Amino acid sequence: MGRHRKIKPKSFSSPKGTHDILPQDQKYWERIRSVSKNVFSYYNFLRIDTPHFEETGLFVQAVGTQTDIVEKQMYSFQTEGGDDLTLRPEGTASVVRAYLQNGFVAEPHPVKFYYIGSFFRHESPQRLRFRELNQIGLEIIGDENAVVDAEIIHVFSVFLRELGIPEFYFHVNSVGCSDCRPQYRSQLLQYYRPKAKGLCRDCKRRLKQNPLRILDCKEEKCRIFKKNAPQLLDSLCEACKKHFTSLLEFLDEAGIPYILNPYLVRGLDYYTRTVFEIFTDSDWAGELESEKEKGAVLEKVPEKIEEAEKPIVEGEVIAEVKIEEKPKALKGIALGSGGRYDNLISLLGGRAEPAVGGALGMERLVALMKSLGLKVPGEPKQRVYFVQLGDMGKKKSFKIFEELRKNGIAVGESLGRDSVKSQLKLADKSGSDISLILGQKEAIDETIIIREMSSGIQEVIPQSKMIEILKKKLKK
Ligand SMILES: [Zn+2]
Ligand SMILES: [Zn+2]
Incomplete structure (x- = not known):
């Protein structure tokens, strides 16, 4: 068997002079x-x-x-x-x-x-x-x-x-x-022509085509002539x-x-x-x-x-x-x-x-x-975290999200995870005040567990009352 040389794929960065808005x-x-x-x-x-x-x-x-x-x-x-x-x-x-x-x-x-x-x-x-x-x-x-x-x-x-x-x-x-402008242009020409040798290459050309633009030149050697140049305002x-x-x-x-x-x-x-x-x-x-x-x-x-x-x-x-x-x-x-x-x-x-x-x-x-250091408003602070357990919990989650979204309640989630413990850890890290926990049993009973993160106190409530109870708790 021949030896395969692994060719490392080229990696890319954004083209010169462009930037990502992160x-x-x-x-x-x-x-x-x-x-x-x-x-x-x-x-x-x-x-x-x-x-x-x-x-x-x-x-x-x-x-x-x-x-x-x-x-x-x-x-x-x-x-x-x-x-x-x-x-x-x-x-x-x-x-x-x-x-x-x-x-x-x-x-x-x-x-x-x-x-x-x-x-x-x-x-x-x-x-x-x-x-x-x-x-x-x-x-x-x-x-x-x-x-x-x-x-x-x-x-x-x-x-x-x-x-x-x-x-x-x-x-x-x-x-x-x-x-x-034509009159000013000729005044400028008169002023710059004797200095042409000291101008940058671009300005030498501008002298022929558009002498006004010499005033715009950023080159140091052209800028020093500017201070004595005739002023447009005068003409x-x-x-x-x-x-x-x-x-x-x-x-x-x-x-x-x-x-x-x-x-x-x-x-x-x-x-x-x-x-x-x-x-x-x-x-x-x-x-x-x-x-x-x-x-x-x-x-x-x-x-x-x-x-x-x-x-x-x-x-x-x-x-x-x-x-x-x-x-x-x-x-x-x-x-x-x-x-x-x-x-x-x-x-x-x-x-x-x-x-x-x-x-x-x-x-x-x-x-x-x-x-x-200007303060600008970011996304609204998310105060509710959704935790699911088992297939049924995952399946019903989008329905719950939609109900929350329609009521203007931002919610965090990590749907890819299975362990309740790791999800609660993330809820804690996100700074959420409340977690909603939906397991197999709750999904079947159409209930949901509502948990206060600071105290750990939790209760089972009917899903139909979820929004009402959440709003009350979030007001605190
Ligand atoms: Zn005019
Ligand atoms: Zn110049």
């Missing part, structure tokens, strides 16, 4: 979903879900060919039928596509949507940067007034407070419109200036903590006028070098943000904010971003309509909630 973390995700549903629907945003993949052309046309997303981050593939498809890298393009396709143009304006879902970007994975990432987002289509820009920011800030996040800051800026046209001033007035009035960040541009081509990012703290020394610059920008920060209001969910006070545990590791983390995109709808074949939106990263919110 049972112990689900409560954070569930909490984010439920708070966002409550807050967003209160402000009349309608839930929309779009497919996880779309025609590649949608994103190329919407996001722009000279963006990081389209250039290097899309998961694109061709189907056997020859369709070019892409896993959605962001939400806005898909929502606008759905808006145009489904006749929302004819609905009363503005049309307000929210979404929750996962998105895909081929980025180099870092801490809190994922290749499959979850976002919640808002879009308001069909209103030009700065009050709806402020509404997006306000609703996000309500959401963050409701979640129990004690401190966050909105960085805001205006990137102008197609009237005033805004009258209409854009008025729009931005109006936005800041709304934010002041609403008491929303914001920082005017003149160098904030967003990585996507479709933004016009308002752009914003949300950070966990006001200290962004990495962005501005000198104290003078920091002072100039930070004077906009209100002294103290109102303490997060205690969130109320189904009559319960849940979040206990421990402010002393400042999330050191999460300093300077962007929780989300957004802006106005007045040209996108016509870019995707609709008639020109103004719009504004934004999104928050759920992975970052979860990390922040954990680092703050």
